[in-house]
Amino acid sequence: MSSLLAGRVAIVTGAGRGIGRAHALELARHGAAVVVNDYGVSLAGEDTGETPAESVVAEIEAAGGRAVVNTADVADWDQSAAMVQQAVETFGGLDILVNNAGFVRDRMLVNTSEEEWDAVIRVLLKGHFAPLRHAGSYWRDESKAGRQRAARVINTSSGAGLQGSVGQSAYSAAKAGVAGLTLVAAQEMGRYGVTVNAIAPVAKTRMTEGAFDTSEMALPEDNSPIVAWLASEDAGDVTGRMIEIDGSLITLEDGWRHGESRDAGGRWSAADVGPALRSMIAAAPAPEPVYGA
Structure with missing residues (x-):
């Protein structure tokens, strides 16, 4: 075993x-x-009646590690709070939250039902917010009590949330929401010793196998060393960042920035907007292509 995270306590959702x-x-x-x-x-x-978390815990314990099963619905407010409390009561604290739990309902926008939209937003976006909210409250209380922890949050966004993806309007919107949540949480929670970053992983999983050609895709474990480092005390100077991971390639995403601008010097007339916007678009870099376009 490595000692990079020795003595630290983590929650991994959708694990x-x-x-x-x-x-x-x-x-x-x-x-x-x-x-x-x-x-x-x-x-x-x-x-499904399955308990995959038990198998993972058994693997960890067989290798000499410590782990415990949790079967919470991470988008349920009270269950998320209890999950954080379980970490504290079982292992004496909480240092790391990896929000990973995922869910898909791939449809073209005009074929997406209200129920499908609500389900995706609930699991992917609220399922990030609820654990983060309860973990953040714990870390704030620890900080105020003079026990500030070197806490780390690693959220899971997606290229679909950063560049968009045809046939995944709900998924793309939720993952874009995760990116925005990451930026705000990083600023608000830094005072309590918490860093908040996000990854956009690429991997062959049961979620991707039905939607894409996965023959050349990276393996799930190719993403995890980046998460391990972000979860370490050494990563305390890195926060509010989005890192895309595709096998051996990691990319620091640039995000939304102020680009070309024009000042009319007063209230714009509708007739002047078109020429101004077209001149800005002509001078600006082309946007990243939407996946599947």
Whole structure:
């Protein structure tokens, strides 16, 4: 075992399979005690009766690590609060939150139902907010009590949220929301010793296998070393960043920036807007292409 995360306590959501499982195993390998969260449902959100978190905990314990099962619905307010409390009561605190739990309802926008939209936004966006809110409250209280922790949050966005993805309007909107949440949380929570970053991982998982050609895609575990470092005390000077990971390639995303501008010197007339915007567009870099366009 590595000592990079020795003595630290982590929660990893959606950790029963795929990328989340790889994160949980990697954090444990570096010495962290891990709350392995997985709701145990199918891609369609249906109860399967499976308990994949138990298998991951067994793997961690067989390798000499410490872990505990959690089956909370991370988008449920009270269950998320109890998950944070479980980490504190079981392992004596909480230092790392990896928000990874995922959910898809891929449809072209005009075919997306209200129920599908609500379900995706609930799991992906509220499922990031609720654990972050409760963990943040714990870290704020610890800081005010003179026990400030070197806390780390790693959220999970996506290229779909950064550049958009045809056929994934709800998923793209939710993942863009995660990126915005990351920026705000990094600024608000820094005073309590918390860094908040996000990754945009690429990997062959059960979520991607039905939607894309995954033959050349990276493996889930290829993303986890970046998460392990971001979760370490050494990463205290890195916050509010989005890192895209595609196998051996990591990219620091540039995000929205103020670009070309024009000042009319007074209230714009509608007739002048078109020429001004077209001149700005002509002078600006072309946007990244939408996936699937």
